[in-house]
Every structure is written in C-alpha cells, then in structure tokens.
Amino acid sequence: MRIMGLDYGSKTVGVAISDELLLTAQGKEIIRRKEENKLRKTLARIEELIQEYGVEKIVLGLPLNMDESVSERSELCLEFKDKIERRTGIPVEMLDERLTTVEADEIMNEAGIKGKERKEYVDMIAAQIILQDYLDNKLKR
Numbered sequence: 001m002r003i004m005g006l007d008y009g010s011k012t013v014g015v016a017i018s019d020e021l022l023l024t025a026q027g028k029e030i031i032r033r034k035e036e037n038k039l040r041k042t043l044a045r046i047e048e049l050i051q052e053y054g055v056e057k058i059v060l061g062l063p064l065n066m067d068e069s070v071s072e073r074s075e076l077c078l079e080f081k082d083k084i085e086r087r088t089g090i091p092v093e094m095l096d097e098r099l100t101t102v103e104a105d106e107i108m109n110e111a112g113i114k115g116k117e118r119k120e121y122v123d124m125i126a127a128q129i130i131l132q133d134y135l136d137n138k139l140k141r
Helices: 040-053 072-088 100-111 115-137
Strands: 002-008 012-018 025-032 055-062 092-096
Touching: 002 040, 002 072, 002 115, 012 040, 012 115, 025 040, 025 115, 040 055, 040 072, 055 072, 055 115, 072 092, 092 115, 100 115
Parallel strands: 002 055, 055 092
Antiparallel strands: 002 012, 012 025
C-alpha cells in the first residue's frame, strides 16, 4: 500500500508518494495547468499516478487561516477533494497545511536552491511535507 500526498494550488498540484512501508514521502512531480478551473488533465494525471504506484489513500493539504478558520482557498481544496474521490473512488483525507510553504522555503535555502528554481520545486516539496507529516503523526501504528 502507498499513500499519495497532494498540495493543491491555483495552477499547480504538487505530488508526493509514500514508500510501501509508509515510512517516508518522496516528491514525485508538479502537475501544471494553464487555468485554475481546468482540472480534467490534472485529475487524469492523478489517476495515472494512482495506478502506477498502487495508491490506496490520498492526503490533501488544507490551507486554513492562521486562526484555523476556513479560507476561500480551503473551500477550493474541499471541492478538489470531492472531485478526486468521485473520479477515483479513493478516500481523500484533509491535513492542515499551514506553514508548509515556509518549511519548503527553509528546505530549499538549506539545499542552496535559488531564484527561479525555487518555483519549480516548492509545490512538490510542500506535498512531500504534507505527506511526511501524515505518515509521522496521523497514521495509527
């Protein structure tokens, strides 16, 4: 069994996949789209990755406000969750993702990733952080 982690953005979705032992999360890719509401190809790519890796569960980052209230972006993520579940039949669990972008930036600083390269990796690293947080703290072992 593997779990997929997703970081849903306005024009990108960062993707991470767990190892089979559910110990580590590896960043896999960033799915890009030209318009926010054009999700057909994004959902098709997620389905392909589910098949390729044998994914049985998805963890999707939920961008709450700092006071834990639901934001407009949170609402869009919840709608995306529903679309994924309807299309794939795989359960999607939401995970508070506050400060994952900050953590991703810190990781890139430590790795020496600069300028434009940062945009290339931030969503995938955020997905990896979301999934690793789930693996470390939410799974019943």
